[in-house]
Amino acid sequence: MTTLRTATAAILSTLACAAAFACVDVDSLEGEDFRSTRGGGGGQDVCPTYICGGNANRSASFSFNVEGALINDNKVVSSVTDPWGFPAHIVVNDSEFSIVRYAGNVELTGEMMLGTEIEFYSYESNNNAKLTLVDYDLEGVDSLLFPGVRYPTYEFEFTDENGVTSQLCTEGDWDEGNPIPASQAIVVQNEAYDWYGQPIANIDEMPGGSANWVSVGCLGGAFAKKALMGYDMNIDGPNATTREENHTMMNMLTARYCGGESYTFTGMPVTWQNDKEWYQPSNTEIEAMWTENGAICLNEPRLVPRGQVLAECGFIPTCDEFNPNDFELVSYHAAD
Numbered sequence: 001m002t003t004l005r006t007a008t009a010a011i012l013s014t015l016a017c018a019a020a021f022a023c024v025d026v027d028s029l030e031g032e033d034f035r036s037t038r039g040g041g042g043g044q045d046v047c048p049t050y051i052c053g054g055n056a057n058r059s060a061s062f063s064f065n066v067e068g069a070l071i072n073d074n075k076v077v078s079s080v081t082d083p084w085g086f087p088a089h090i091v092v093n094d095s096e097f098s099i100v101r102y103a104g105n106v107e108l109t110g111e112m113m114l115g116t117e118i119e120f121y122s123y124e125s126n127n128n129a130k131l132t133l134v135d136y137d138l139e140g141v142d143s144l145l146f147p148g149v150r151y152p153t154y155e156f157e158f159t160d161e162n163g164v165t166s167q168l169c170t171e172g173d174w175d176e177g178n179p180i181p182a183s184q185a186i187v188v189q190n191e192a193y194d195w196y197g198q199p200i201a202n203i204d205e206m207p208g209g210s211a212n213w214v215s216v217g218c219l220g221g222a223f224a225k226k227a228l229m230g231y232d233m234n235i236d237g238p239n240a241t242t243r244e245e246n247h248t249m250m251n252m253l254t255a256r257y258c259g260g261e262s263y264t265f266t267g268m269p270v271t272w273q274n275d276k277e278w279y280q281p282s283n284t285e286i287e288a289m290w291t292e293n294g295a296i297c298l299n300e301p302r303l304v305p306r307g308q309v310l311a312e313c314g315f316i317p318t319c320d321e322f323n324p325n326d327f328e329l330v331s332y333h334a335a336d
Contacts, residue, residue, distance in 0.1 A: 056254060057265050057266055060222065061217040062131070063191070065214075069207070082108055083113070086102070088108070113136065130158075132158075134157055144228045170218075189213070189233075189234060192215055220266060226253060244328075257298055257316060263309060281332070286319050288330070290331065297322045298319070
């Protein structure tokens with residue numbers, strides 16, 4: 001947990017975990033029951049496309065530092081105002097946030113926060129932008145991997161430096177047929193990516209560490225997909241993922257074969273297997289094997305001709321001479 005002032009982490013963490021949010025120790029989910037539920041750990045099923053399918057060409061995440069550190073488009077959080085106009089500070093705990101009014105130390109949670117404004121100052125334009133919380137759903141969205149893990153959802157409006165207001169997340173971001181509106185987002189502490197999926201560097205070395213960082217991830221974007229598929233820095237236990245593994249998954253989801261341009265579109269199906277063996281390998285063709293820097297090898301890309309990727313990235317070998325067991329993540333073409 002982190003705040004613009006230090007809060008009592010143990011109390012809020014206990015409350016959040018009791019509500020079945022994403023601060024779950026996955027030790028309680030491992031073993032025969034967990035593995036047979038999702039095919040994990042050498043499990044019995046290929047990852048189904050409704051979980052592993054539907055990648056995205058951008059992260060669709062808005063990340064910021066609650067203590068005012070510079071984010072990668074030269075903005076900082078300059079103020080937080082509660083719905084009644086009182087100055088406040090942000091409290092973040094894994095997948096949930098609240099605000100605390102300075103006057104009287106009053107904490108606001110859930111729907112009580114609707115109308116809260118988080119203002120950002122831009123050093124480039126010398127103007128302000130802001131996020132306004134307009135909706136909240138405690139029930140939120142379930143993890144696609146871990147039964148019982150749930151993320152509350154939030155809806156924000158974004159007012160840019162020119163004063164133009166629009167939804168932060170749009171209907172077009174979400175795959176057709178999914179029951180959660182694209183206007184909704186999840187919140188994840190300890191991670192930071194820009195809108196397009198590039199990680200904000202060195203957040204662990206900044207004052208206060210990664211706990212001061214929060215990402216608002218739109219439900220159609222790669223960041224939210226990553227978290228809902230189990231790649232969430234706040235999940236503990238044997239199925240916990242490292243920062244490097246999260247970067248690897250983000251590269252795979254956005255098809256950034258050499259860390260630059262994305263070669264996919266939102267909703268395009270793809271499946272994968274990781275070295276934690278959450279699922280059985282697919283019997284379809286391997287697309288690529290992945291590291292935090294991109295694809296270490298590449299067969300036929302999921303969307304464009306291989307030559308188009310090599311024209312930007314330079315030579316990437318095919319995967320014929322590579323062992324999938326040597327790499328954290330392997331992507332496969334989805335079955336027709």
